[in-house]
Amino acid sequence: MSVMLEIENLSKCFSGGKTVLRDVSFSIPRGTIAGFIGDNGAGKSTTMGVILGTLSRDGGSVKIFGEEMDSNKTHLREDIGVVFDQMHLPKQLNIKQLGNVLRLLYKNWDQDIFEYYITFFSLPIDKKIGDFSRGMSMKLSVAVALSHDAKLLILDEATAGLDPSGRHDLLQVLKGFVEDGQRSILLSSHITSDIEAIADVLIFIKAGKILLQVSRETLMSRYAVLQCTDKEFEQIESSLVVGYQRKSDQVDVLVCDLEQVPSSVVRKDFSIDDVTLLLMRGEHV
Numbered sequence: 001m002s003v004m005l006e007i008e009n010l011s012k013c014f015s016g017g018k019t020v021l022r023d024v025s026f027s028i029p030r031g032t033i034a035g036f037i038g039d040n041g042a043g044k045s046t047t048m049g050v051i052l053g054t055l056s057r058d059g060g061s062v063k064i065f066g067e068e069m070d071s072n073k074t075h076l077r078e079d080i081g082v083v084f085d086q087m088h089l090p091k092q093l094n095i096k097q098l099g100n101v102l103r104l105l106y107k108n109w110d111q112d113i114f115e116y117y118i119t120f121f122s123l124p125i126d127k128k129i130g131d132f133s134r135g136m137s138m139k140l141s142v143a144v145a146l147s148h149d150a151k152l153l154i155l156d157e158a159t160a161g162l163d164p165s166g167r168h169d170l171l172q173v174l175k176g177f178v179e180d181g182q183r184s185i186l187l188s189s190h191i192t193s194d195i196e197a198i199a200d201v202l203i204f205i206k207a208g209k210i211l212l213q214v215s216r217e218t219l220m221s222r223y224a225v226l227q228c229t230d231k232e233f234e235q236i237e238s239s240l241v242v243g244y245q246r247k248s249d250q251v252d253v254l255v256c257d258l259e260q261v262p263s264s265v266v267r268k269d270f271s272i273d274d275v276t277l278l279l280m281r282g283e284h285v
């Protein structure tokens with residue numbers, strides 16, 4: 001099974017009729033970290049909630065390890081480690097007591113690994129979880145997610161609120177998690193440098209629609225950001241255009257195959273941040 005997570009044509013309306021996911025499809029290959037990128041309100045958390053079954057869906061399918069996900073499949077839930085902003089870990093417990101609860105909840109709970117990450121993240125074991133700072137709570141959530149032998153991690157803004165050294169440590173841990181090629185991560189983040197540091201696959205979402213899924217390698221080697229005149233833009237075949245943004249006297253265009261573009265057109269150096277801005281602010285063919 002080379003695909004860990006496959007979602008197809010997911011749609012979701014909240015009560016009140018607002019459609020927030022429109023035919024969302026993407027897949028995450030085994031052994032990769034997928035960066036999920038989109039503006040506030042684009043639909044990242046909703047997609048993750050639907051994948052996990054904490055939110056209902058109005059259409060589409062979610063397959064985890066090749067098996068259709070539904071909320072009764074507790075064995076699939078065991079295999080997924082989750083970090084959300086509001087994890088609702090029991091506030092009155094300390095870490096020692098939490099470990100005792102979680103070992104009963106998870107079949108594959110590994111107390112040694114949990115203690116390793118608690119030490120790694122320098123978390124206090126006797127302090128009440130309710131008195132943790134936001135960053136400490138995020139680190140604790142990550143430690144929990146890593147301690148029950150999950151095959152897939154779903155992390156919603158897990159690096160937000162961490163200090164630079166905490167973020168660095170977490171990114172190293174996440175890289176290590178997929179190193180054996182058997183496990184995968186879906187990670188949403190507004191911190192593009194974090195995505196740049198670890199993501200192998202990039203998934204861009206805007207207003208509930210997937211604009212692009214691409215491996216980082218392909219994006220950086222085959223795609224290009226062009227700086228065109230209006231006339232040059234008209235001459236580029238539309239199937240090559242992933243997105244474009246009109247500026248006062250030029251059009252910035254993201255194309256999916258540099259080799260098919262006349263060499264006379266100006267190419268710009270670009271980063272994932274530039275592509276994100278172009279896709280989020282620009283238009284699409």
Ligand SMILES: Nc1ncnc2c1ncn2[C@@H]1O[C@H](COP(=O)(O)OP(=O)(O)OP(=O)(O)O)[C@@H](O)[C@H]1O
Pocket residue numbers: 014015018020038039040041042043044045046047
């Ligand atoms: N329970 C809800 N009821 C109604 N609308 C909701 C609900 N939860 C989310 N939404 C709406 O769904 C859309 C997508 O929200 P979502 O939280 O998935 O975005 P996001 O990409 O995770 O944003 P952010 O980067 O700000 O976390 C937003 O317009 C939001 O207002």
